[in-house]
Structure formats: structure tokens, C-alpha cells
Amino acid sequence: MASERDARRRAYLDKAAAEVDALEARGVIMGGNAFSTVLLAKGVLSEGEKSGEAPFSGADGTALKASLKALGYAPEEWEWLLTIDADGEPLAPELLAEAICALDPATLVCCDDAAASALRDAYADDLVLIDALEEAMLAPGAVARVRGMRVINLGGFSDALADPHEKQVMWARLKKIPPLGEPF
Template sequence: MASEREARRRACLDKAAAEVDGLVARGVVMGGNAFSAVLLVKGELAEGETGGEGAFSGADGTALRASLAKLGYAPEDWEWLLSVDAGGEPLDAGLLREAVCALDPATVIACDEAAASALREAYADELAALDALEEAMLVPGALARVLGMRVMNLGGFAAALGDPHEKQVMWARLKRLPPLGEPI
């Protein structure tokens, strides 16, 4: 019984690794814990950041990790995905959608307008079916439900860090995304 369970677990891990490896081979840049509930999507790299492991190594990454921890997420419970390839070119909408699907997050957070725009294109049909225009357009701060995922566009998280008022706006938006199972 235990060996059968271990075999299923290993098969699941192998499948996930093969999916991620296939996406990386096609130009997708991602990192973090691939089994996380939260996916941070970024399309604009800050000065000094690289497309690899450095994508969330700046002040915005530090602030996002601290915010998620303050909301009650485990320190390792997040993953990230760039909406651009290693050369800075936008990912094809189908490829971005495939990457999000492979990572299977419960919550998707667009950290900047480039990421939100890419998500709008990748999920155009699903967003168009939403009743609320703010949700359908992924207006910054609106919380949309798309294919069972919570999706929010923060509206320029990195740029907001230099302004105390805008930092509070970002915090208010993030507070709307507590770990699932917790009161909202």
C-alpha cells in the first residue's frame, strides 16, 4: 500500500517536472515552488534584475514575499512566471496559458501592466464571459475568478514601492488574497 502511494507520488512529480522542463525548453522563464498556491506573474523587469532567478530578487520580490508571509502564506508557498521570454519578448498567449495551467495555482497575481495585458490575452474568452467589467478587464485591484483561479492585477507593484500611499494601496489589494480556507 505504501509503495503504491509512493509510486503515484513519484509519477506525479515526474509528470510535473517533465511539463516544467518542456515549458522552459520553449522559452518560459519561471521559478519558485511549482506546487504553490500563489503564482506571481511579471512582465517588466526592474533595473538590475535578470530573467532567471533574479526576476524577483529586487525590492519588489522582497516586499511581495514579506506581504505573502504577513497574510499567512508559508515562506515557500509561491512561484513566479515571466510573461516574457529570456530575451524580453512577450510569450505567445497559448504558451503563457499552458504555463499557468501546468503550475495550477489557486491565485494568480499580475505584478505589472505587462503581465496583466498578457493574462488578458491568454484568458480573453474567460474574462469576456465575466459579468463585472472591472473583473473582465483585470482593472488593478479587481478580483476576478477565472477557471477556478483568483486573478488580480496589482497595477504596478514595483513602481508603487517608492510612494508610501501607493504601498498602502498595494497592501490593501493583497489583503483581498488571503490563503484559501481563511476568512476574506
């Protein structure tokens, strides 16, 4: 019984690894825990990230991880995805949607307006079906339900870190997406 369960687990891991590898081969840049419930998306790189630092390894990543932990998410409960390729060009909407589907998050956080714009393109057919205009437009702070995910656009998280008032605005937005299951 245990070996059958182990074989199933191995098959799930192999499938996920193959999907991630195939997406990366097509130009998708992502990292973190591919099995997490939270996906952080960004479309604008910091100067450090443009110089070779890993995405979300700077102040924005530190602040987001601390915020998620304060909300009750497990410390390893996040994955990140760039909505741009290595040349800084936006991912094709179909490729972005495929990447998000492969990662299967319960909550998708757009950290900047460029990521939200890319999501609008990738999920245009779904967003037009949402009655609330703010949600359909992925307006900063609105929480939309798209293909079973909660989606929130923080609207410039990195830039907000320099302003105490804007940091509070970001914190208020993040509090709208507490963990869906048991608290950590």
C-alpha cells in the same frame, strides 16, 4: 501500501518536472515552488533583473514574500512566472495559458500592467464572460475568477515601493487574496 503511495508521489513529481522542463525549453521563464497555490506574474523586469539577477530577487520579491507571509501564506507558498521570454518579447498567449495551467495556482497575481495585458490576451475568451467590467478588464485591484483561479492585477507593484501611499494601496489589494485554506 506505502510503496504504492510513494510510487504515485514519484509519478506526480516526474509529471510536473517534465511539464516544467518542456515549458522552459519553449522559452518560459519561471521559478519557485511549482506546487504552490500562489503564482506571481510579471512582464517588466527591474534594472537588476535585466542585468542578470533572478526575477523577484530584489525589493519587489522581498516585499511580496513578506506580504504573503503576513497574510498567512506559508513562506514557500509562491511560484513566479515571467510573461516575457529571454529576449523580452511577450510569450504567445497559448504558451502563457499552458504554463499557468501546468502550475495550476489557486491565486494568480499580476504584478504589473504588462503581465495583466498578457493575461488578458491569454484568457480573452474567459474574460468576456465575466459580467463585472473591472474584473473582465483585470483592472488594478479587482479580483476576477478565471478558470477556477482568483486573479488580481496589482498594477505596478515594483514602482509602488518608492511611494508610502502607493505601498498602502498595494497592501490593500493584496489583502483581497488571503489564503483559501487553513492559515499558516
